Amino acid sequence: MxxxxxxxxxxxxxxxxxxxxxxxxxxxxxxxxAPSTQPQGHRRRESxxxxxxxxxxxDDAPKPLENVYExxxxxxxxxxxxxxxxxxxxxxxxxxxTAQLAKDRQARRARKGCTRNRAWEALTLCAEAPATRGDAAAAAAAAAxxxxxxxxxxxxxxxxxxxxxxxxxLALTERHLDALIDDANGTLALLTSLSDSFQAxxxxxxxxxxxxxxxxxxxxxxxxxxxxxxxxLHYYAYLDTATRRLxxxxxxxxxxxxxxxxxxxxxxxxxxxxxxxxxxxxxxxYLARYNALLTKALHLLDHGFTARLEKVSPEVARxxxxxxxxxxxxxxxxxxxxxxxxxxxSLLPNIQLVVHRAHDHYGRPVESTSDTSVYANAAATMFxxxxxxxxxxxxxxxxxxxxxxxxxxxxxxxxxxxxNFIKQTFEKVYNEDGLFAxxxxxxxxxxxxxxxxxxxxxxxxxxxxxxxxxxxxxxxVQGALQAAELQAVCDIVGWLxxxxxxxxxxxxxxxxxxxHREYAARLLVExxxxxxxxxxxxxxxxxxxxxxxxxxALKIGPVENDVASSNxxxxxxRAVELLAMFDQAxxxxxxxxNSTVVFSIVRETIQVLQRAEARIRSLKSxxxxxxxxxxxxxxxxxxxxxLEIGDIRSHAASMQHFGHIWxxxxxxxxxxxxxxxxxxxxxxxxxxxxxxxxxxxxxxxxDMSEQLDELLRQSIYAFTKRWGTLxxxxxxxxxxxxxxxxxxxxxxxxxxxxxxxxxxxxxxxxEAIQLNVxxxxxxxxxxxxxxxx
Numbered sequence: 119m120x121x122x123x124x125x126x127x128x129x130x131x132x133x134x135x136x137x138x139x140x141x142x143x144x145x146x147x148x149x150x151x152a153p154s155t156q157p158q159g160h161r162r163r164e165s166x167x168x169x170x171x172x173x174x175x176x177d178d179a180p181k182p183l184e185n186v187y188e189x190x191x192x193x194x195x196x197x198x199x200x201x202x203x204x205x206x207x208x209x210x211x212x213x214x215x216t217a218q219l220a221k222d223r224q225a226r227r228a229r230k231g232c233t234r235n236r237a238w239e240a241l242t243l244c245a246e247a248p249a250t251r252g253d254a255a256a257a258a259a260a261a262a263x264x265x266x267x268x269x270x271x272x273x274x275x276x277x278x279x280x281x282x283x284x285x286x287x288l289a290l291t292e293r294h295l296d297a298l299i300d301d302a303n304g305t306l307a308l309l310t311s312l313s314d315s316f317q318a319x320x321x322x323x324x325x326x327x328x329x330x331x332x333x334x335x336x337x338x339x340x341x342x343x344x345x346x347x348x349x350x351l352h353y354y355a356y357l358d359t360a361t362r363r364l365x366x367x368x369x370x371x372x373x374x375x376x377x378x379x380x381x382x383x384x385x386x387x388x389x390x391x392x393x394x395x396x397x398x399x400x401x402x403x404y405l406a407r408y409n410a411l412l413t414k415a416l417h418l419l420d421h422g423f424t425a426r427l428e429k430v431s432p433e434v435a436r437x438x439x440x441x442x443x444x445x446x447x448x449x450x451x452x453x454x455x456x457x458x459x460x461x462x463x464s465l466l467p468n469i470q471l472v473v474h475r476a477h478d479h480y481g482r483p484v485e486s487t488s489d490t491s492v493y494a495n496a497a498a499t500m501f502x503x504x505x506x507x508x509x510x511x512x513x514x515x516x517x518x519x520x521x522x523x524x525x526x527x528x529x530x531x532x533x534x535x536x537x538n539f540i541k542q543t544f545e546k547v548y549n550e551d552g553l554f555a556x557x558x559x560x561x562x563x564x565x566x567x568x569x570x571x572x573x574x575x576x577x578x579x580x581x582x583x584x585x586x587x588x589x590x591x592x593x594x595v596q597g598a599l600q601a602a603e604l605q606a607v608c609d610i611v612g613w614l615x616x617x618x619x620x621x622x623x624x625x626x627x628x629x630x631x632x633x634h635r636e637y638a639a640r641l642l643v644e645x646x647x648x649x650x651x652x653x654x655x656x657x658x659x660x661x662x663x664x665x666x667x668x669x670x671a672l673k674i675g676p677v678e679n680d681v682a683s684s685n686x687x688x689x690x691x692r693a694v695e696l697l698a699m700f701d702q703a704x705x706x707x708x709x710x711x712n713s714t715v716v717f718s719i720v721r722e723t724i725q726v727l728q729r730a731e732a733r734i735r736s737l738k739s740x741x742x743x744x745x746x747x748x749x750x751x752x753x754x755x756x757x758x759x760x761l762e763i764g765d766i767r768s769h770a771a772s773m774q775h776f777g778h779i780w781x782x783x784x785x786x787x788x789x790x791x792x793x794x795x796x797x798x799x800x801x802x803x804x805x806x807x808x809x810x811x812x813x814x815x816x817x818x819x820x821d822m823s824e825q826l827d828e829l830l831r832q833s834i835y836a837f838t839k840r841w842g843t844l845x846x847x848x849x850x851x852x853x854x855x856x857x858x859x860x861x862x863x864x865x866x867x868x869x870x871x872x873x874x875x876x877x878x879x880x881x882x883x884x885e886a887i888q889l890n891v892x893x894x895x896x897x898x899x900x901x902x903x904x905x906x907x
Contacts, residue, residue, distance in 0.1 A: 219280065350398075353391045357404060360385055360411050364418070373422035376464045378415070379471045385412045386475070390488050409492075416472060416496040423469060423500055427507045430458040435511040447515055452549045455511075456556055470559040473497045481562035481571030497558075498574040504557065508550070509580035516582045516590075519543070523594060532602045533609050536595055540614065540641075543583055543591045544634050551585040551633060562586055564640060588637060592645030599649070604657050608703035611650050614638050615705055650703055654696065654715045661692050662722045672734050673741050674749060677874045683753055685872070687730060690750045693723040694757045701761045709763040716763055717822055723754055724829065742868055744837035749872050751830050752879075758823075838883065841865055842890025849891070 275282075360381060363369065372378045385408055392398070392405040434455045438447050460466060476494035478484055483494075509516075519542065526535035555561050562571040562585050575586020583591050599607050618631075618638035671688050678684035683691055696719050701709055709716060727750050734743040845865075848858040856864075865887070873879040 219283070223280070350391075350395075353388045354404060356384055356388055357407060357411075361407075364411055364414050370418055370422060373419045373468055374463045374465045376467070378419070378464065379468045382412070382415055382468075382471065385415065386488075393488060412492060416492065419468060419472060420496060420499050420503070422465060424503050426459065426462065426465060427503060430455065431507050431511050434458065438511065439514055448549075451512055451515065452553055456553055459557060466557060469500060469557070473500075473558050473560060476569075477560055477571045479560055480565075481560050482565055483567050483569040494569060494574070497571070501558070501571070501574055502578050504554070505575070505578050505580055505584050508584070509582045512582050520594065523598070527598055531606075532598055533606050533613075536598060536610050537613060540591070540595065544637050547583050547585060547588070547591075547637055548630055548633050550583070554585055563636070588641050588644065592641060595641075596645065596649050599653075604653055605699065607650055607653050608699045611642065611646050611703045614642060614646065615703075647704075647708070651715055654700060655718060657696065658715075658718050658722055661696075662689050662719070662726060665689060665692075665726075667726075667730070669733070669737060669739070672730055672737070672739065672746070674746060674868075674872050676871055680875045682756075682873075682875055685749075686753045687727065687746075687750045689726045689730075690723060690753050693719050694753060697757050697761060697763065701763050706762065709761075713763065716758075720754060720758070720822055720826065724751075724826075727751065742837065744833050744840070745868060745872055747833035748830065748837060751826065751833060755826055755830065758826075834883075834886065838886040838890050841887045842894060845887060846891045846894050 363372065363381060372381070389405065389408045389412065392401050392408065395401060434450055437450050437454070441447055441450070472493055474484070475486075476484060476490045476497050484490060519539070523535060523539045526538060551561065560571055562575050565572045567573065572586055575584065578584070578587060579589070580587065581590060583589075595610070599610065615638070618635045620635070667688055675685045683694060686694075697716065700713075700715050700719075704713075727747060731743045731747055734741050734746060844855070844861050845858065847855040848861040855861075865884075869880045869883060
């Protein structure tokens with residue numbers, strides 16, 4: 119009975135481990151059904167979990183008991199099998215089995231009490247049988263003992279059922295693992311076989327692979343060669359295509375089509391190819407023919423552009439002549455003309471393509487390995503055609519502006535009229551610049567290269583102003599200023615330089631302001647500055663070099679209104695005025711160093727002062743010639759220092775430049791002064807007397823400042839030496855010499871007359887005279903001591 123009850127339980131557990139529950143186990147071979155002698159009915163098939171101990175096998179299955187146990191089978195049958203959820207993995211399978219085992223133990227405990235009671239009842243029946251039935255019953259009870267031993271084995275097996283079930287599980291797991299290992303080994307063997315096969319195939323096909331690679335390399339080389347040959351042939355074959363298109367009856371219409379630019383690009387590429395392959399067959403012939411085609415294409419473009427201008431220009435000129443309004447003329451000349459000239463398909467883009475092959479966006483020459491002169495010539499031809507047409511259309515407006523300028527000069531003033539005329543002209547040039555950029559897509563800024571667009575435009579002379587030529591404006595302004603005063607010229611030039619100076623912030627630097635500043639700089643550099651320099655040189659010759667001054671002006675009068683220059687020589691006053699005017703008109707960068715005008719003013723002033731000094735000495739009118747030179751040369755020097763022009767740098771001193779001159783005579787330099795005073799080499803490079811080392815003829819622009827200082831030293835040396843001798847003789851009461859009091863009073867009088875508003879100069883000159891006296895006394899004592907010994 120225990121055997122029969124354990125078999126269904128094992129079958130149920132085995133059903134849980136069927137192949138359908140272990141999908142991860144690979145079936146390596148088809149399972150053979152176990153032979154069974156029992157009839158196939160409602161009983162389930164035997165489980166594969168039966169062990170070799172004989173439990174559960176079909177051949178050793180226990181025979182059913184008598185009807186005595188039928189009632190027990192009905193009550194002690196195993197529970198109905200329940201479907202357990204398949205585990206997702208092996209770890210889940212362990213929890214499922216554990217739960218099932220717990221349920222089986224509870225059911226077994228419930229049945230155990232009932233089974234024990236029934237077993238004891240059976241034993242009781244066996245024990246009571248000899249007493250009631252006699253010897254036959256005793257024999258039958260004795261025969262029942264072997265059956266008790268079989269029960270004991272069954273009971274022992276039932277008690278070990280849990281362990282047997284766990285052993286069956288381990289055995290099943292072991293078989294599955296063995297199957298996996300066998301499958302893995304089989305797979306490895308198969309992969310090893312495949313690897314060996316592949317290696318054998320690779321070894322056998324290596325030479326074939328090398329041959330294939332060689333064939334592929336040769337194929338690629340032939341393809342590259344074929345492409346190269348095809349490309350080279352394209353440069354030869356395109357000649358027929360370009361020739362047919364340019365020689366066709368309607369070739370002139372190509373310039374207004376987008377394909378024209380592509381054709382020019384192709385012809386240019388063919389020319390570059392022929393230039394770079396001078397060893398190719400018939401290269402020279404094809405190069406010449408391609409150049410001829412390019413020239414013809416550019417000629418067609420120029421002809422198409424000229425025809426377009428001739429179509430638009432007469433209508434605009436007629437409308438300008440028909441109106442009297444300035445605003446209407448401006449709108450027609452720039453707005454309407456720009457719209458009409460742009461009303462085409464691809465004419466302007468084709469023109470811009472050709473122009474950009476010679477110039478960049480700012481008109482600078484393009485750097486290229488090929489020759490761009492043919493494009494530059496074509497661009498210059500179109501520039502000339504455009505500007506000539508514009509000059510013809512705007513001639514009426516140009517004449518009207520000139521007439522209005524002349525009227526304003528008479529009604530207002532030359533300065534006001536010139537300012538208005540320059541502003542108005544700058545606006546027109548800016549509009550012409552924008553129209554030019556719209557047509558040719560370049561802004562011709564200033565450039566010194568002869569291949570630039572600016573130089574090409576500059577060579578086009580017209581009566582109107584245009585971006586490359588401001589000569590008409592400069593000629594008009596110079597013509598008006600020719601008869602004007604020099605001060606008016608300085609006012610115009612100074613205003614133009616300051617009005618269009620660099621903006622202080624980026625917000626103020628608008629595109630129009632930048633352009634106006636460029637126009638002003640070009641107008642000044644090219645025209646007005648040279649014109650102003652010539653005006654100054656003419657004024658220097660007129661008012662300084664050739665000016666006649668009476669002898670009465672050679673005297674040094676008292677200072678008037680506390681102005682140091684009030685008692686200066688008249689020609690020196692004029693020189694100071696010219697220096698101030700030039701500084702007003704010119705920026706510091708132009709007047710600060712090596713200026714021709716400043717040098718001419720200083721040189722001519724020195725020359726007239728030296729002539730005046732010689733005249734004073736010849737007249738003997740009582741004027742101190744050396745003091746005259748000191749006074750006037752110091753005026754010129756101080757003016758240069760205060761204006762910071764003529765390569766002069768200011769020095770911090772109370773007496774302006776005189777303090778810098780006087781540093782040589784300061785107490786710190788007394789050693790050199792005493793040692794060189796008698797020889798006269800301190801103040802003059804040429805000695806104490808005789809011809810001065812520096813004259814107007816020896817003056818140069820490079821060292822003008824140093825040479826002017828040298829002239830001042832010469833005059834100061836001569837003045838202090840002469841008065842030092844007079845003071846020394848007066849102190850020694852030499853015969854024929856005035857008393858010391860009169861000498862000092864006379865010296866004080868002439869110094870106060872010349873420098874009444876400059877007490878520092880008076881003090882320094884007196885100090886120099888006293889030093890001279892002491893040096894003479896010391897030199898005399900040294901000479902007498904030498905005679906004793």
